[in-house]
Amino acid sequence: MSIEVELSFEEALEQLESIVKELERGELPLAESLDKFENGIKLTKFCSQKLEKAEGKVEVIKEEAGEIKTEIYDNYGEKGAN
Template identity: 50%
Template sequence: MTTARSDAPAQIGEMPFEKALEQLEEIVRRLERGDVPLDESVEIYERGEALKRHCEALLKKAEVRIQRITLTPDGRPDGTAPLDVE
């Protein structure tokens, strides 16, 4: 995976979660192998940090949207309420 200058951090913000996570996992694999030159390691590490922040933000937004279904005493769906996130 070569980091292209045209795929700048500004474009990371437009990525869907799955694509950002896939790229982050690839960066981790490359860094763990240890066969990446130092300059490139620093560059892809920085990109990995940006991807991680983006994934965390997307997950946080998803948590806000999740709701739990409320039930009547006899077990029928009655509506929704915010999910208790601790």
């Protein structure tokens, strides 16, 4: 499976969630499970790249708006000092 250029983040995430559900059921033959797993890895990388791009855009927008302030959140969603 190659990730289509016009695939949106939301579509890729939806496909990834579907693959995870199929793999969690454990009903697929090994070869098909491996194919699904490989596709899942590709989708994960695709989504990661999309998120990194979006994060970069947000940082640029914040800089242009004069808000060069990064907030760090811990694993519990509480804002930390920065």
